[in-house]
Amino acid sequence: MKVIGMHASDLLLNRYSAMKLSDPAPAAEALERILSSAVRAPDHGRLRPWRFILIDGDRRLQFGDLLADSLRRRRPDAPEDALNRERGKALRAPLIIVVAAACNPTAKIPVIEQILAAGAAAQNIMLAVFAEGFGAMWKTGDAAYDDDVKTALGLAAGDAIVGFLYVGTDSTGPSPVPQPSWRDFVRPWGGAPSA
C-alpha cells in the first residue's frame, strides 16, 4: 500500500504490521526521514537513550548466526531445523533496525522510562516506515534478552533491546485478524473509593 502524503490520523488509524516483507528496503532519502522521526520520540530528561543498529546485505547472515547461536545456548538439544529456522529469520526483510536503550541506572530518570523512550522511538520508526510506503514488523523473542547477542551488537549487558524491526516492502497487506475497539480498554474514572 502506497501511503505517502497521507493525513497523520489516517496513518495512525490504518497502520499495520507487515506479515511478509521483500526487497527493496527504503532507500537512503526515505531512511533519513525514518531515522529522523525516530529521534523525535518523547524522552524524559533528554537522555537520548535510544540506539539504532542497521543490519542489511550479507551482514544479515552473521545476524542469523547470532540468533541461531543464541538458541543453541538456550537449548543445547535444539534440532538442526530449529536452528536453521532461527537463522532464516534474519533474511525475512532486506533491512533490520535493532532498537535498543543504552540504560543509565545512575540517571535521575528511572531505567523503565529510558526503555520506554526507546520504545517510543521504535514506534516512530514503525509509523515512518509505513508513511514512506514500506512495511515493517516488530519482533523480540529470547534473543533480545541474551547478553551475548547484545555484546555482539556492540551493546552492554545492562542495555535493553526493545525490538528487532524488520523493514522492507510489504508484499501481502494486513492480517485478517480483527482490530480491537478502544471501547474495550477505556473507562472513565469513578473517583477514589470513599473510606
Ligand SMILES: Cc1cc2nc3c(=O)[nH]c(=O)nc-3n(C[C@H](O)[C@H](O)[C@H](O)COP(=O)(O)O)c2cc1C
Ligand atoms: C515490544 C514488542 C515485541 C514484539 N515481539 C514480537 C515477536 O517476537 N513476535 C511476534 O510475532 N510479534 C511480536 N510483536 C507483535 C507484532 O509486532 C505486532 O504488533 C502484532 O502482531 C500486532 O499486529 P499489528 O501491529 O498489525 O496490530 C511485538 C510487539 C511489540 C510491541
